[in-house]
Amino acid sequence: MAETQHTTSYYAASANPTPSRPPLQGRHETDVCVIGAGYTGISTALFLLEQGFKVTVLEAVKVGFGASGRNGGQIVNSYSRDIDVIERSAGAQQARMMGEMAFEGARIIRERVAKYNIQCDLKNGGVFAAFNEKQMGHLQAQKKLWERYGHTQLEMLDQRRINEVVNTDRYVGGMLDMSGGHIHPLNLVLGEAEAVESLGGIIHEHSTVTRIEQGAKPVVHTDKGQVVANFVVVAGNAYLGNLVPQLAAKSMPCGTQVITTEPLSDELAQSLLPQDYCVEDCAYLLDYYRLSGDKRMIFGGGVVYGARDPANVEALVRPNLIKTFPQLKDVKIDYAWTGNFLLTLSRLPQVGRIGDNIYYSQGCSGHGVTYTHLAGKILAEAIRGQAERFDAFASLPHYPFPGGRLFRVPFTAVGAWYYQMRDKLGF
Secondary structure, eight states: OOOOSOOSOHHHHTOOOOOOOOOOOEEEEEEEEEEOOSHHHHHHHHHHHHTTOOEEEEOSSSTTOSGGGTSOOEEOOSOSSOHHHHHHHHOHHHHHHHHHHTTHHHHHHHHHHHHTTOOSOOEEEEEEEESSHHHHHHHHHHHHHHHHTTOOOEEEEOHHHHHHHSOOSSOSEEEEEEEEEEOOHHHHHHHHHHHHHHTTOEEESSOOEEEEEOSSSOEEEESSEEEEEEEEEEOOGGGOTTSSHHHHTTEEEEEEEEEEEOOOOHHHHHHHSTTOOEEEEOSSSOEEEEEOTTSOEEEEEEEEETOOOOSOHHHHHHHHHHHHOGGGTTOOEEEEEEEEEEEETTSSOEEEEETTTEEEEEOOTTOHHHHHHHHHHHHHHHHTTOOHHHHHHHTSOOOOOTTHHHHHHHHHHHHHHHHHHHHHHTO
């Protein structure tokens, strides 16, 4: 049976009121048809509407149903593979362009929140936490790299300083990025969707796209209607399925798990994260956590390759919560859920064009909150005929997983096991 509502998450339970959006029926025409009402699709639609385009968005379930409404809610800069990797693989010129864009997504989020008065519990400050001196060395190199690209809101934290911002003895230090931060992710995309509609954009929920008819004016089909457009934007990411087979070949949906505690007392919440920053650690399969607006601990981590739903999310995540904060050993878990992100072999986003008028962006590889907002801007620029920044992403090489679709899950899981062992052994 097809899902018709958001997953049973803390975010869905605390979502701002949102209007009913009826399914697509009949045949309609528009300038741009966007497939997917998550961050990428809604961000693209909003940028296009601000430039005067007519836009229709088709969503299979509800706005923010996928990763945009399930993620850890952390504003983390750059990409899943950092700019130095792009320098080595693509060259200095392309790295310069992508480096200049690496911190733009966080600015776009803050601009959207301010411009459209989006209520999403925005807080500033994000910490990268190191378990050992080797990881501290990586953070020091990252700080120098980011500063080389003009990002200066960074501070190295020694053990005394990190203990002032995270009340745990697990870390030897870290790095604070004050342009990072955290938000209620579902309320962010719901607010952006309302902004789309305020500018005349149309959003149809419960409108699963069944096929895209290519041509000079592509036709996007659902069970009950069609949208004829000048351009199509494919923004389904990990929830796209096999709608566009050539996009599925070089990516793999993966699941990550999140739990949320009952509300904590003000005193306990303040003692755990005194500055209310969000935190992610430096392990390969990292943990990430923060406080919600109503003082719950939101704690996530782990990866399920192939995006299967675990039988017991709490059992997977709670041990790491308690290891980090023994103070919470008796706390009740109110919500536990899983959400999918799309992994690429390079860990860099896949951006491109099919024919002359079908655009796509996918494969954020776990760094989606900021990148997807940037993606909306560069997709809109390309549709307007300004493709230089789009081309910087589109020219990145992407490869299929070794062994094809049959072996991509075990291949990636073996690789993850190797890096987990490196983390545990400290080398």
